[in-house]
Amino acid sequence: MGAARGPEGRPGTPGVSRRRFLGYVGGGAAAGIAGGYAVGRAVGSDGSGGGTGGAGGLPDSWPFHGTHQAGIVTPAQDRMHFAAFDLRTDSREELVGLLQEWSAAAAAMTQGQVVGEPVGAYDAPPDDTGEALGLPPSRLTITIGLGPSLFETADGVDRFGLADRRPAALEPLPHFPADNLDPARSDGDLCVQACADDPQVAVHAVRNLSRIAFGRAAVRWSQLGFGRTSSTSTSQATPRNLFGFKDGTANLKVEEEAAVAEHVWVGEGDDPAAGWMRGGSYLVARRISMHIETWDRTSLREQEALIGRDRVEGAPLSGGEEFTEPDFALAGRGGEPLIPVDSHVRLAHPSQNDGVRLLRRGYNFADGTTALGRLDAGLFFIAYVRDPRTGYVPMQTRLSRDDALMEYLQHTGSGLFAVPPGASEGGWVGEGLFADQSVRRGGSGLSQRRSEGSLGP
Numbered sequence: 001m002g003a004a005r006g007p008e009g010r011p012g013t014p015g016v017s018r019r020r021f022l023g024y025v026g027g028g029a030a031a032g033i034a035g036g037y038a039v040g041r042a043v044g045s046d047g048s049g050g051g052t053g054g055a056g057g058l059p060d061s062w063p064f065h066g067t068h069q070a071g072i073v074t075p076a077q078d079r080m081h082f083a084a085f086d087l088r089t090d091s092r093e094e095l096v097g098l099l100q101e102w103s104a105a106a107a108a109m110t111q112g113q114v115v116g117e118p119v120g121a122y123d124a125p126p127d128d129t130g131e132a133l134g135l136p137p138s139r140l141t142i143t144i145g146l147g148p149s150l151f152e153t154a155d156g157v158d159r160f161g162l163a164d165r166r167p168a169a170l171e172p173l174p175h176f177p178a179d180n181l182d183p184a185r186s187d188g189d190l191c192v193q194a195c196a197d198d199p200q201v202a203v204h205a206v207r208n209l210s211r212i213a214f215g216r217a218a219v220r221w222s223q224l225g226f227g228r229t230s231s232t233s234t235s236q237a238t239p240r241n242l243f244g245f246k247d248g249t250a251n252l253k254v255e256e257e258a259a260v261a262e263h264v265w266v267g268e269g270d271d272p273a274a275g276w277m278r279g280g281s282y283l284v285a286r287r288i289s290m291h292i293e294t295w296d297r298t299s300l301r302e303q304e305a306l307i308g309r310d311r312v313e314g315a316p317l318s319g320g321e322e323f324t325e326p327d328f329a330l331a332g333r334g335g336e337p338l339i340p341v342d343s344h345v346r347l348a349h350p351s352q353n354d355g356v357r358l359l360r361r362g363y364n365f366a367d368g369t370t371a372l373g374r375l376d377a378g379l380f381f382i383a384y385v386r387d388p389r390t391g392y393v394p395m396q397t398r399l400s401r402d403d404a405l406m407e408y409l410q411h412t413g414s415g416l417f418a419v420p421p422g423a424s425e426g427g428w429v430g431e432g433l434f435a436d437q438s439v440r441r442g443g444s445g446l447s448q449r450r451s452e453g454s455l456g457p
Contacts, residue, residue: 017113059139060112061111061139064107065107065422065424069280069419069421072264072281072359074254075139075236076195077138077140077141077195078226078228079197079199079202079363080228080361080363080380081199082285084188084190084191084220085188085189085190085192086189086217086220087150089216094216095160098216102144102429103144103428104428106142109137110141116128129207135198138196138198140195141195142192142193142209143194143283144429145283145419146419146433147191148172148416150189151166164273165274166274168271169387169389172416173388173415173416174397178411179400180411181411181413186413188221192205199226203224223287223365225365225380226363227364228362228363229241229362230247231248232254234253241362242292242378242379244311245303245309245314246309249322250349250350251360252264262386263356263391264281264386266279266280266386266387276432277420282385282417283383283384283416284382284384284388284415285381285415286382288378288409289410289411291407291409304317305404306344307343307344307345308340308345308346317343319338326346342404343403344404344405347402347403354394356392356395358385358391359383360382363380388416420433
């Protein structure tokens, strides 16, 4: 494998690629498993992980290991499969084992390798589900998060002896004005964000992690996304959402290193009780349904006034080009501001929110039609912030209350997850959370009993 390095300088990982595996089975080692399909797909050069020179000058794969988890400042891919999981166990050993196995599988899949043994026992299910055999890594990233309920349930139960290491910022998001949340599409003990340029590769990743979790965790809810609605690099054009407008022009970009450090990464000393989060971030997920049919019957004048930008260029209504800073004081006829006071751009702009900036990785979604025959479509909003209490909640409260665009939106799903820092070679995501637990344990008798015999790194 090559030695691609991601935006965080992560090294590559050697292994058996899916394309090489096809050549292997095509040679007869497992002809009974793959048959003619494998032979046919094995033809061609090995384009698996780590090589450079892919489309857009980007590497073909992003390393899994590194200081930060991949999938945050990594250039946003075209597709996403997000899944939240409920744990089916109260065993610390099983939780640790799951995170270790997920990390190993994620490291392999992001490099275009098969999960587990290339060829296992003939009378047992294969380690890899197989639908990505022959496909390149497609710049897959897998990002793992931990929900508030992992540390303590709503009833105050410390299931894994981790309550004293829960970050202060990891509280369930409040109920915002106009929220209409579906509990079946909200929260979770764990989450996985898989992004790739090929939807089958992203689905393959979540499917394999779900298979590995069998008996220990089960999918609580999930969301497929297409057509990224955010750009995380200056090399990417600003995409459009399903309302036809450019979205996230003022979004943080990876090239803004100082701003990313200030607004995205948890710093040393941010939370003494949760020092294990240094280098991590917080993932905010919001499923936002868009009233597409109503929007399509709205005049262009009103659409632009609601957004605060022109539809074609994405320029602010105060003039200029897309990246021209909006002039919120500039008035037009009758002294009214050219950018309405209840427009989305004005209310979401950093200058109106104490300088707060987000790193967004949103995606469009379309889940067929509703019972009323309307498109069940919208935006799956994902943002990474250093502290959701200051970096997201105040802004969303304001938007939910005052944004005129809310007439066309409804938030139907929600979740907040702590995203630990990246894993080192041979390590696993969340390893720091379980470090020194023998010293820090105390808590309730229940947690103490449950911690006995638990695994430590």
